[in-house]
Amino acid sequence: MKSLVLKRSIVISGHKTSISLEDAFWMGLKEIAGARNMTMSDLISSIDAERKQANLSSAIRLFILDFHRKHLEEVAAHDMAKRPASTA
Numbered sequence: 001m002k003s004l005v006l007k008r009s010i011v012i013s014g015h016k017t018s019i020s021l022e023d024a025f026w027m028g029l030k031e032i033a034g035a036r037n038m039t040m041s042d043l044i045s046s047i048d049a050e051r052k053q054a055n056l057s058s059a060i061r062l063f064i065l066d067f068h069r070k071h072l073e074e075v076a077a078h079d080m081a082k083r084p085a086s087t088a
Contacts, residue, residue: 012045019044019057028064 003022010019021029033043044060051059 010041010044012041012048017056019060021057021060025061025064028068029060032064032067 003024005020005022006026007018007020008026009016011017029040029043033040036043038046044056047059047063048056053059053062
C-alpha cells in the first residue's frame, strides 16, 4: 500500500511555508491539535520553535511518534496502578 504525500501551505510565525507529510501524519497532527484546542498552525509553530532537527517535516513526524509513545506509557501506567498487588 502506497502512502500519499500531501504538500500543504501553512503560516508559521508570520511567514508562509509548505510542508510535505503523508496523509496519516496530517490526520494525526489534526487530532493532536484538536485535543489540545489549538489550530494546526499554532501546533506546527510550537513544534518548529522546539525542533532540534533541520527538517520541519521530520520534526513533525517525530513529534507525533513521541506523542503516541507518551500516551502508551500513560495507559500502561494506569493499567499497572489498577492491578492488585501480588502477594509473594
